[in-house]
Amino acid sequence: MKPATAQKRIEGVLSPVITPFKRDLSPDPDRFVKHCRWLMKSGCAGLAVFGTNSEANSMAVDEKLELLEALIKSGVPAASLMPGTGHCALTDSVKMTREAVRMGCGGVLMLPPFYYKGVSDEGLFRNFSEVIERVGDERLRLYLYHIPPVSNVAITLELIDKLLTRYPGIVAGAKDSSGDWNNTKAMLDRFKDRGFDVFPGSEMFLLDGLRAGGKGCITATGNVNPGPISEVYKNWRGPNADQLQTGINTTRKIMQKVPMIPALKAVTAHFSNDPAWKTVRPPLVELTADQEKLVITELKSAGFSMPEL
Amino acid sequence: MKPATAQKRIEGVLSPVITPFKRDLSPDPDRFVKHCRWLMKSGCAGLAVFGTNSEANSMAVDEKLELLEALIKSGVPAASLMPGTGHCALTDSVKMTREAVRMGCGGVLMLPPFYYKGVSDEGLFRNFSEVIERVGDERLRLYLYHIPPVSNVAITLELIDKLLTRYPGIVAGAKDSSGDWNNTKAMLDRFKDRGFDVFPGSEMFLLDGLRAGGKGCITATGNVNPGPISEVYKNWRGPNADQLQTGINTTRKIMQKVPMIPALKAVTAHFSNDPAWKTVRPPLVELTADQEKLVITELKSAGFSMPEL
Numbered sequence: 001m002k003p004a005t006a007q008k009r010i011e012g013v014l015s016p017v018i019t020p021f022k023r024d025l026s027p028d029p030d031r032f033v034k035h036c037r038w039l040m041k042s043g044c045a046g047l048a049v050f051g052t053n054s055e056a057n058s059m060a061v062d063e064k065l066e067l068l069e070a071l072i073k074s075g076v077p078a079a080s081l082m083p084g085t086g087h088c089a090l091t092d093s094v095k096m097t098r099e100a101v102r103m104g105c106g107g108v109l110m111l112p113p114f115y116y117k118g119v120s121d122e123g124l125f126r127n128f129s130e131v132i133e134r135v136g137d138e139r140l141r142l143y144l145y146h147i148p149p150v151s152n153v154a155i156t157l158e159l160i161d162k163l164l165t166r167y168p169g170i171v172a173g174a175k176d177s178s179g180d181w182n183n184t185k186a187m188l189d190r191f192k193d194r195g196f197d198v199f200p201g202s203e204m205f206l207l208d209g210l211r212a213g214g215k216g217c218i219t220a221t222g223n224v225n226p227g228p229i230s231e232v233y234k235n236w237r238g239p240n241a242d243q244l245q246t247g248i249n250t251t252r253k254i255m256q257k258v259p260m261i262p263a264l265k266a267v268t269a270h271f272s273n274d275p276a277w278k279t280v281r282p283p284l285v286e287l288t289a290d291q292e293k294l295v296i297t298e299l300k301s302a303g304f305s306m307p308e309l
Numbered sequence: 310m311k312p313a314t315a316q317k318r319i320e321g322v323l324s325p326v327i328t329p330f331k332r333d334l335s336p337d338p339d340r341f342v343k344h345c346r347w348l349m350k351s352g353c354a355g356l357a358v359f360g361t362n363s364e365a366n367s368m369a370v371d372e373k374l375e376l377l378e379a380l381i382k383s384g385v386p387a388a389s390l391m392p393g394t395g396h397c398a399l400t401d402s403v404k405m406t407r408e409a410v411r412m413g414c415g416g417v418l419m420l421p422p423f424y425y426k427g428v429s430d431e432g433l434f435r436n437f438s439e440v441i442e443r444v445g446d447e448r449l450r451l452y453l454y455h456i457p458p459v460s461n462v463a464i465t466l467e468l469i470d471k472l473l474t475r476y477p478g479i480v481a482g483a484k485d486s487s488g489d490w491n492n493t494k495a496m497l498d499r500f501k502d503r504g505f506d507v508f509p510g511s512e513m514f515l516l517d518g519l520r521a522g523g524k525g526c527i528t529a530t531g532n533v534n535p536g537p538i539s540e541v542y543k544n545w546r547g548p549n550a551d552q553l554q555t556g557i558n559t560t561r562k563i564m565q566k567v568p569m570i571p572a573l574k575a576v577t578a579h580f581s582n583d584p585a586w587k588t589v590r591p592p593l594v595e596l597t598a599d600q601e602k603l604v605i606t607e608l609k610s611a612g613f614s615m616p617e618l
Binding site: 095114 | 366368369370397398401423431435439460462590
């Protein structure tokens with residue numbers, strides 16, 4: 001493989017884009033593109049399409065590739081996209097990563113294979129290494145996706161060290177969705193000066209992360225609250241940064257009172273006046289009427305909106 | 310959907326067939342077919358290809374379908390096959406299940422979607438229901454795969470009840486790999502008289518399971534010890550059943566001293582004199598030399614063999 005060339009990295013607030021489904025549960029490219037364009041106009045630096053909040057693991061590789069093609073064709077810059085490309089099956093991860101690089105995506109956000117539990121760092125190293133070698137493209141920017149509460153398979157600091165040593169420039173960073181600030185801080189302290197960009201997985205850690213050398217955040221609520229979250233990023237060195245952070249925390253805490261993924265969809269449905277957004281794929285279920293009422297009422301009381309742009 | 314017609318169900322010992330990989334980690338259909346034929350000649354009633362022990366979740370749908378086609382083309386009766394067809398992605402599960410039914414497989418063994426954790430029975434019901442409705446074929450025999458230590462998503466008794474009530478005849482049974490005899494017993498007590506066939510996920514529970522109304526077992530070590538395990542099944546009402554059970558327990562306990570999947574491959578490699586069998590796909594790794602020596606030495610001391618037939 002040729003050495004990686006210099007290339008502008010994605011920095012700022014990324015939204016792990018929720019995926020709209022039609023009544024027959026097939027992905028809806030039109031609503032998807034519309035939402036993505038709104039997110040970019042609202043201040044997102046990039047889109048981590050096909051993440052956990054996207055119900056990406058409930059979709060087949062080809063379904064995701066069709067959405068990705070539609071998105072890029074619509075004019076959203078590929079360089080601002082960081083699609084999720086990690087699957088349980090090595091060959092699926094290779095296919096999806098190869099296509100993402102071919103389409104010019106700024107990066108890929110890669111889950112470890114997550115079916116087998118208690119696997120070794122050596123086994124996980126081999127997985128990522130096989131993907132990198134098979135894709136064999138110096139344009140690849142691989143971000144490791146650490147989300148042990150869901151994947152139940154961790155990306156340890158030792159694994160990062162080994163991958164970064166072997167593939168500098170290609171291994172470009174991580175999303176830390178552990179929810180554990182101590183882990184994010186340890187990741188930053190150890191790797192931030194080695195070309196490794198750390199994105200906390202919640203805006204609750206956005207300001208703390210930036211102050212410790214982080215590059216932004218990749219956050220669920222970026223789907224509904226992209227403007228205010230992006231304001232924290234833009235003003236993090238300013239005098240009102242803490243006040244802005246407190247504001248976005250309030251919204252986040254309301255969202256966290258109910259299951260996050262159907263909540264993102266219910267809120268999008270309500271504030272964009274488009275009930276079709278509520279549809280989720282099994283094994284998820286939509287919010288109950290009570291849950292929906294709770295979150296909408298509290299958001300309204302807090303002055304929340306999703307302004308058309 | 311038309312009602313299910315009467316059809317002989319698979320009963321006895323099934324092997325969750327290990328998958329051979331070539332040096333480039335692609336599946337090896339020739340070795341796969343050869344091993345499957347040996348298993349059937351050795352006493353297996355059926356083959357649960359593409360299970361946990363098959364590293365099935367490390368393979369793409371199309372890779373599995375190619376192996377399945379090669380196997381059926383080789384003359385192994387499709388009616389004796391119970392391929393794993395459950396994926397995280399609804400559309401993958403539908404595709405794989407549809408193809409398995411089209412090829413005449415006796416059943417399918419279906420994992421729940423296993424990425425999202427803490428999902429509701431309602432969400433899981435919708436997943437299985439969508440697959441059944443979309444496949445829409447009265448020949449489908451769906452066996453639920455309960456393996457919480459790996460999937461981290463359980464098939465509860467309440468979920469079984471709901472599915473069995475809605476799809477009698479189609480929902481045909483379960484493999485219980487909880488390792489918890491109390492759960493297997495509860496499953497048997499509640500559903501064995503409702504056309505629901507329970508297979509413990511280890512031969513350690515074979516005799517107890519049969520005595521409580523079970524239909525056999527689907528067990529990892531069925532890959533290397535199919536003859537003696539099948540003897541327990543054939544003689545379970547006989548005077549020497551307990552003695553036969555004690556014998557297969559000894560082999561199982563030796564295997565359990567090291568990681569099971571690479572152990573099955575190392576043992577197959579050694580006793581069939583074919584080192585290529587040792588290859589595993591990431592995130593798994595092969596046994597260390599010490600682990601391999603331990604398990605081979607102890608098996609030899611116990612008089613273990615894999616006789617050519």
